[in-house]
Amino acid sequence: MRATVWHGKRDVRVENVPDPVIQEDTDAVIRVTSSGLCGSDLHLYEVLTPFMTPGDILGHEPMGIVEEVGPAVTGIEPGDRVVVPFQIACGTCWMCRKGLPTQCETTQVTEHGMGAQLFGYTKLYGAVPGAQAEYLRVPQAQYGPIKVPQGPPDDRFVLLSDVLPTAWQAVQYAEVPKGGTLVVLGLGPIGAMACRVARHLGVEVVIGVDLVPERLERATHDGTVALDLSAFDSPDDLVAAVRDLTGGRGADSVIDAVGTEAHGSPVAKFAQAATGLLPRSWAERLNETAGIDRLSAFETAVSLVRRGGTVSVSGVYGGAADPLPMMTMFDKQIQLRMGQANVRRWSDDILPLLTDDDPLGVDTFATHHLPLDRAPDAYAMFQKKEDGAIKVLFQP
Template structure:
């Protein structure tokens, strides 16, 4: 089959690879109909090469049709249309029963000291082949494959795989009071959905992004937006009676604008031989922290900062004096996708499309254009906000 593979830093290509097969009785194999490029895929494209092997199949936002099931699969059937959460979890262990599917004790990657296995996301998370491909194996299919209807288009459902529950969890973790103001830093796909979810839940939403097209899209959904020019923290405070938002979702993460020296250091580490680069990243790695520190400064005293953007630094400086003095609460983590799907599925299937699943994608293409569109998405060119591939 054809699949998008990692070949080196800033180098991905579509190659012929082996078809997936049933490896365990609880597996299924799906024919992929849609697969999105996620912002966290760009971390693999740019930075996390030391934890990838040439030929790894990328992608973790996937949906399709079941073609084959193992002998132990009882709920999912051949022919079912399914969305696949990016987290591979069992649904029955101590952590899963508490809604912490990213910490699943069945698929947890103990060798690396990391959480549950993820599709297409480095040896740190199981090196499971991803879904930017014609087919994909789905472990523990009865719990992980979300069976959906056949009447609505893929774009109504696809984002249940990652960015929609990630945004939902981000807003939930922001712990807003009923009359609270939500701040959103970054209006990429997760930030767009976080802002819309805030509005859907009845909150005022103020958001920051340097890209005009992204601000314009958010404004269509009633979001108040600000550019990065000037003193962003002061502007957010001025818009909220001098206090700052009650909760702030950082939807940017480790590749925030600014701190160019850290970006150069990250790239330099990526050029080291893999064993040295891995050691550097897991013991002394640092992120660009502009987004996080802006969130800490902007949130009101006694408020909550919710980190949805990915951070991987192990030596990141943290302004504990400010956090302690302001009595800030911090919530964070990979999204526990399966925890939120029952709440989100009715909204996705609502005829009015209240979260705008059909108003996000700017680029759709076949798999062959994936390498080009990785660059377009990374560089924020051609008004690119979200890319969906149709293998």
């Protein structure tokens, strides 16, 4: 089959690899019909390279048709149309029963002290072959795949693999009070969808911050108050503008949908780039003990939120020695929530919205539909934020 394969920093290729097969009784194999390119994939393309191995298959946002199931798999059968959550979980352990499949005790990558396995990610999360491919082996298929109706185009459902539950969890974790104000930092796929989810759930004022014109225009069209980061001379000016919109106190809640590759952190950016030049074993050890993130988005979130407010982090961070503004966070009495989205925790709430009149606008959310062979170009385009790329879907 054809698959998107990682070979090094900014080096992904579409190559022929062996077809997946059933290995465990709880496996399934699906024929992928759509697979997303995620902002988290860009971290593998640029920052988290020490934890990757040449030959790793990328991608974690698939849907498709079930081709084969193991003998222990019930609930789905060949011919069914399914969306596959990006995390791999059993559904029956203590963590899964608590609504935390990202912490599944059956698939935790204990040798690295990490949570549940993820498709198409680093060895810290099991290095499970990913979904930017023609076929995908799905472990724990007795629980993970979500059966969806036949008929509507893939765009209606594919975002249920990651974008929708990640945005939904970010808004839920933000705990915006009735009549309150939410700021969303970063209007890429997760931030843009978080704005839509927040408005759908009744948040009265949603403010989105970015510096890409196409993203700001789209947010404005969605009813978000869009602020162009490049229009402010300093972070203090952005804070002042948000306070002007929030009665002088700041936002009740802030979502950081940016993560480790934020703009405005030159020292951390240099450190990340320098780590990429080290031998792999050295770079891996350094990241595990002294890795740092570009924290400008998180620090901005702390500045923007009102005293007693909540910061919800959905952007991916990977540092081990980040200098957090602890004094400010403590003084402002900020609540902080974060983590990978627990897809099956939220999917039952979201799925009804995908079978009616499309209130979240998923049918037109993707900006690019490309054949899988265009994956190298798509990664470069998405990283550089060219051609209005907000959400890319591959169609193998």
